[in-house]
Amino acid sequence: MYTLYLIPSACSLAIQVMLRELNQPFTLVDQQNTENFIALNPANKVPALVENGNVYTEGAAIMLYLLRTHSSKMWPSSLDLQQQIIEDLMFANASMHPAYGRLFFASQAIADEPARQLFLEEAARQINQLWQVVSLRLQQREHKGRFLGGGIPSAADIFLAVYARWGAHFFVDIQIPKNVQQMLDGVMARPSFKAALLSEQSLA
């Protein structure tokens, strides 16, 4: 049984979606109501996943742990396909996540309104470039499926759907290409995603 430490709507949502896709039992704990969470994860970030006393941190690493531990179509045996899944996952986690993170950072750290808006717009421009990369990746995939993972979402598709929701919090023009929007809609329409959102709400 897993325990997932989360902040509602944060990147930890993707881990809950993956746990559901893999039919794994879990309990949810809101990090904001957890005393001394820093003892669990010195980086003081969610997600943190605990299983049998082992603490797993870093969202991309947790995704890989789950994929390699619980067999599913989301982790094919071909090394080439695994490499593609890892590359997409790292792109999501190490490029898109920090790009959206800059929006949150600017909102909190830049007091001067015009300067903040300039920063936010530049951050949005970089985010839009990254969504173009996702679009290109989808077009170039031989499988021609709706998701980066083909007919089923990959860990990267799930992370990207979580990040895409964050744009609504900011007054910036985030442009998501049509094929990417179809991918995101497909992830968000899955029972795993809907149920994950509902369980986060019920924690409040």
Ligand SMILES: N[C@@H](CCC(=O)N[C@@H](CS)C(=O)NCC(=O)O)C(=O)O
């Ligand atoms: N490198 C970490 C970053 C995780 C991260 O930035 N988590 C955010 C939520 S999306 C967080 O915990 N924010 C709370 C805070 O910084 O206080 C990972 O990929 O897991």
